[in-house]
Amino acid sequence: MKFENIGSKLLSFAKSSTITCSHCKKEVKKSAVEKSNYICPNCNLYFKMPAVSRIKSILDSYDVISKNPDIYDPINFPNYKEKQVDMRKKTDSMEAVLSAVGNIKDERVVVCVMDPNYFMGSMGSYVGEEISRTFIYAKENNLPVVVFSASGGARMQEGIYSLMQMAKTTMAVNEHSEAKLLYISCMTNPTTGGVIASFASIADIIISEPHAHLGFAGPRVIKQTIRQDLPEGFQSAEFLLEHGFLDDIVPRENLKEYIYTLIRLHKNVRTIN
Incomplete structure (x- = not known):
């Protein structure tokens, strides 16, 4: 539909x-x-799917590896600390990302999930650090990584510190890749801004849920910048699959089996090589 x-x-x-x-x-x-x-x-x-629910839907058993986040306010943004406290109460989440290590059937994997309900899944300093730590953990333990992104982009309340997370996460992904380990990126609705411009787009395999909104900037900003009319639905997962940005679109109910199959195939290829 x-x-x-x-x-x-x-x-x-x-x-x-x-x-x-x-x-x-x-x-x-x-x-x-x-x-x-x-x-x-x-x-x-x-x-929108809370991070812990997403992890439970993918992993048969798991242990959370995320650090407990402190209230972080690097530029003393007005009322930011208070809003973080309030957000935690409203969402029952400590921050906009949660990472866990566990099993899909007989395969061990690290899963990192952005929570769209917490400040729209925006990437602040803690989020960037946690995603980077996840890839470092996976490299040290010789494990594949699956990241479910859902984000409005950089967290404006942290200014330049938020933008710096693009470089930090990209470097961590690169180190994991150099170890010849598998990274699967699953973009969910929405994945935008600095998240899609960094770690979400540099995976070995990039998939999406159906009808997800994916893009860097809003259509109005893009149109004003390039001064051209834009194709209808150009930021939908279906349009991006057709134009080669995505490898596949996978219904939510099929994701667990799909990811398991990819991990098994990659493992077999590594064994042969």
């Missing part, structure tokens, strides 16, 4: 027993949506 302007229709989960789907307008039980991998049972709209 095609969803128009899906980027504006994904919603966060409130702390209530039911939610109303913004696409089909039907009320559904939160428990039912959680059991169906955060997919609307009526119209198949993909809801």
Whole structure:
């Protein structure tokens, strides 16, 4: 099913027993949506998926390897500390990324997930550091990495420190790659800004969930910059797959088996070589 302007229709989960789907307008039980991998049972709209729920949907067993984040405010942005405290209460998340090591069947893998509900999954200093640490951990333990990105881009409340994370994460990915280890990037809705311009786009295999909004800047900014009309839907996963930016689009319910197959294939190739 095609969803128009899906980027504006994904919603966060409130702390209530039911939610109303913004696409089909039907009320559904939160428990039912959680059991169906955060997919609307009526119209198949993909809801935003909390990081811990994503990890549980991919790994059969796992241990969290993320460090407990401190409240970080490098440029003393007005009310930023208070907003971080409030965000933690609202989302039950400590930050916008969570990493774990575990198993998909008989294969051990490191999974790193950005949480779209926490400051729109924006990449601040902690997020960049945690993603970098994840790749270092995977390299030291000779493990593949799967990253699920979902981000509005850099976190403006941290200024230049946020932008610096693009270089930091890219270097960590490169070191992991030099060890000939597999990195799979799965872009979910939305993946934009500095995240798509750094670690999310330099994987060995780049996939996406259906109908995800992917791009660096907004359409209006791009049009004003290049002064040309833009193709309809040019920032959709389907358009980018057609034009070679993505390797595949994988439905959420198939991701676990798909990723497992890729890991097995890569492992077999390494064994042969």
